[in-house]
Structures are given as structure tokens and as C-alpha cells.
Amino acid sequence: MKKLILAFMLVVAGMAGTALAADSAPAAAAPTASVEDRLSDLEAYMNNGARQTNATSLVAGPGPGHNAWQMVSTALVLFMTLPGLALFYGGLVRRKNVLSVMAQCLGIAGMVTILWWLCGYSLTFAGSNPFIGDLSAKMFQGVEPGKVGAGYHWISDSMWAMFQLTFAIITPALIVGAIAERMKFSAILLFIALWMFAVYFPLAHMVWSTSGFMCGPLNANAGIKAIDFAGGTVVHMSSGWSALVLCIILGKRLGFGKEPMPPHSMVLCMIGTGMLWVGWYGFNAGSALGADAIASNAFTTTTLAAATAGFVWGIVEYLHRGKPSVLGFCSGIVAGLVVITPACGFVNASGAMIIGLAAGTIPYFAIAKLKSWLGYDDALDTFGVHGVGGTLGALLTGILATDKVNPVVTGLKQGLVMNQIKAVLVTLILSVVATTIIAYVVKFTIGLRPSEEIETVGLDLAEHGEEGYHGA
Numbered sequence: 001m002k003k004l005i006l007a008f009m010l011v012v013a014g015m016a017g018t019a020l021a022a023d024s025a026p027a028a029a030a031p032t033a034s035v036e037d038r039l040s041d042l043e044a045y046m047n048n049g050a051r052q053t054n055a056t057s058l059v060a061g062p063g064p065g066h067n068a069w070q071m072v073s074t075a076l077v078l079f080m081t082l083p084g085l086a087l088f089y090g091g092l093v094r095r096k097n098v099l100s101v102m103a104q105c106l107g108i109a110g111m112v113t114i115l116w117w118l119c120g121y122s123l124t125f126a127g128s129n130p131f132i133g134d135l136s137a138k139m140f141q142g143v144e145p146g147k148v149g150a151g152y153h154w155i156s157d158s159m160w161a162m163f164q165l166t167f168a169i170i171t172p173a174l175i176v177g178a179i180a181e182r183m184k185f186s187a188i189l190l191f192i193a194l195w196m197f198a199v200y201f202p203l204a205h206m207v208w209s210t211s212g213f214m215c216g217p218l219n220a221n222a223g224i225k226a227i228d229f230a231g232g233t234v235v236h237m238s239s240g241w242s243a244l245v246l247c248i249i250l251g252k253r254l255g256f257g258k259e260p261m262p263p264h265s266m267v268l269c270m271i272g273t274g275m276l277w278v279g280w281y282g283f284n285a286g287s288a289l290g291a292d293a294i295a296s297n298a299f300t301t302t303t304l305a306a307a308t309a310g311f312v313w314g315i316v317e318y319l320h321r322g323k324p325s326v327l328g329f330c331s332g333i334v335a336g337l338v339v340i341t342p343a344c345g346f347v348n349a350s351g352a353m354i355i356g357l358a359a360g361t362i363p364y365f366a367i368a369k370l371k372s373w374l375g376y377d378d379a380l381d382t383f384g385v386h387g388v389g390g391t392l393g394a395l396l397t398g399i400l401a402t403d404k405v406n407p408v409v410t411g412l413k414q415g416l417v418m419n420q421i422k423a424v425l426v427t428l429i430l431s432v433v434a435t436t437i438i439a440y441v442v443k444f445t446i447g448l449r450p451s452e453e454i455e456t457v458g459l460d461l462a463e464h465g466e467e468g469y470h471g472a
Helices: 002-024 035-046 064-092 095-125 157-175 185-208 232-250 266-288 293-321 326-340 349-359 362-374 382-400 416-445 452-457 459-464
Strands: none
Touching: 064 095, 064 157, 064 266, 064 326, 095 157, 095 185, 095 459, 157 185, 157 232, 157 266, 157 382, 185 232, 185 416, 185 459, 232 326, 232 382, 232 416, 266 293, 266 326, 293 326, 293 349, 293 362, 326 349, 326 362, 326 382, 349 362, 349 382, 362 382, 382 416, 452 459
């Protein structure tokens, strides 16, 4: 009997062991990858580079660190517009128009987001045409959070779409500065909607798409092998030159040149400047598309150029006008940020200091002298800072870019200055011609300006039914 009981216990133990082994066995469908393949994945992630093997990856989706930096950068760029630009511009206008500028920034942010989802992202990054994308990614078709590669190796396709959306939001919002205090809200929205299709979507495609006509780093067959790290042509030149044309067609503010029109709150302007500077790290360092050495370089060069330009602008103003103003320091900081934008991922620290010096002087004289010589009413100096600064930055990028900072420069250095000049000319012509046509279309359909009575009273009450301030 004892032998029989012992045999029974052994059988039960064996069956339990078999079941336990079966439960702990790996699933038959588990992906297979060698230790070498998995190590290759890890090295690629650490170096923010492409995976080197064709084996099924165990980390096929976004890389946590690089993707996290992209999320932060996206939030920072949005922070540049709301509230950074809104406060910067809002402080520079008269108090009766402060809310109108903020409403324009808010309205543009919402409208551009809808257009971006509907077809803007697709027209910018889909397709193989060198000048404009197609509609294959309309309404974010195929854009999924778990996929990578649309933007870069380790960031989510969804985050790439959102990061680029924030660029699409701030670019047309910059134009508001030139036409502040004298353009109808409805006219601004219609103008910007048409401008996005005529200027921004095709230009961003040409400069940043893998099939783009002016995308030297990604398109071996590009007609113009130019480089633009974070938006000198796409963002600042396009908005700055368009702003100049639009403000000329629109005409001057009532009383311009006859009565003083000082900023109503330099406090708001200074706060907005600080927010723009902080947000610009997402703009520039975020354009490295990962938390790598190039992002660190962009962070460094952005800081050096902005601080240097702000100081130089203040000193130049001190020498020229006898007093260094807070507005001067703020304008210089923004100019430094603008000029370094296309170069931040391609130049070293010394190059950034040269750019800061140039940004603190050339845009200053464009605002202090050129505007009065030509007599146009660029209300908040959008052209002087973004048009002149963006053009200057694109040209200096060609001169100062080095492959010691970014290896992509190696194959593009020969003839780069001429290619930068060509890219500048294409951007300038597209922006000026398209803006002229769109401005007259809006003018002859719904009109550009409010009545003289509304402009005199202020746009806040007439257009938005609100006041920024109450009481004495």
C-alpha cells in the first residue's frame, strides 16, 4: 500500500511540474531577435540613429527619451505663440487694441490646427512631388502614435505631426505684428487661410520634405541643396516678407507719423519676450528630433546668439539714441533668436557669437532707418526683425555651417552659399507674389480694414465686444 501511495504522489507531482512548465513557457508567436540585433537597437537609440538590422525589433515604436523631448519641444513651441507672442505683441500696441492682437493669435491657432488635420500636414509632408505634397495623409490617415519614421527614427509619427503643427501656427501669427491695429478680424482669418495654402504648405514641403525642391539634407535630387535647421526661410522669411507686402497694401494706421503711438505696456512685452526665448528652445533644439548632441548644440547656439544680440542691440541704441530701452533689449533678443534659427544645428559657439553680433546691428538699422526712409507702417517691426533677420540668418548659415557640428554639412558645403542665396530668392518671390494676390483678393471681396470710426475707437470693443482694461 505504501508503495502504491508513493507511486501515486510521484505521478501527481510530475503532472504538476509539466503544467507549471507549460504555463511558464514563452508564447510561440514571440518575436525572435538575436542578442546582436537587440544590442544594435540599443546603440541606435542611444545615438539617435537608424536601426541597423532587418530583424524584428523588440522596441519597434518610439524611443522614450527622444520622444519625451519631442513632446516637451512641441509644448514649448506652442508656448511661444500662446501666450508668448500674444503678450509680446499685445504689450506693443495701444491699450484699445490689446485684445484684438490676442484674439488674432488665438483664432489663427485654432484655424490652422483644423487645416493641418484636414490636409495641411499631408500637403506638407506626403507625396513625392518636389514642390507640394499630396492628400494621401489627409485627416492624419496613417499617422499613428505607435509608428515612427515620418519625422525621425525614434519619435512617434503623431508627435512629429504635432511638432510641425506648432510651427504652422506661429508662422502666420507673426504676420499680425505688421498689420496690428488696423485690419478686420474676418479679413485676417481669410488672408491667413489662403496664405497657408499658397505659401506655407508648399514652402515647408520644399525645405523639409524628403522629396522637397530645397531640402539638401534629405533629398539627393533637390534642385537647390540648401539647409534650414529650424525655419529661417520657412518661418521667418515667409512671414516677414509677407508682412511687409501686406502692411503696404493695407496702408498706414490713422494718425501714423502725426501722433505718438507708443507701446501701452512694456511690462507685457518683456514678459512675452522671456516666454519667446524659453519656448525657442523647443523651436530650435527640438528640431534635432531627439535629445542628442545636435540638440545640445542648438540649445547652446540659441542661448549665445539671443543673449549677445540683445546686449548688442541695447548698446547700439545707447550709442545712437542716448538711452538703452527695454524695447531695444527685447527686440535684440528676438532678432538673435530669429537669425540663429536656420543655423543653430549647423554652427558652433563662435559662429553663434558672430550671428548674435550681426543680429544686434543689421535688423536694428532696418528698423531705425530703413522704415523711415521708405515710409511703410510695419506696426510692430515684423519685417525688420523677421524678414531682415530671417534673410540674414539664411545667408549666414551658408557661410558659418560646419561639419564638425553636423555631419550632414559634409556633402553640402561646396556651393552652399550660392544654394542659400537661391533658397532666399525662391522664398522671397513666392512670399511677395502670393501675398500680393491674396491681399487684393481679400480686399475686393470682404475688405481689409474696418471703418475709420472703429479704428479710432479701437478694435477690442468693435470687433470683440471686450476691453483689456477697465477703469481709469
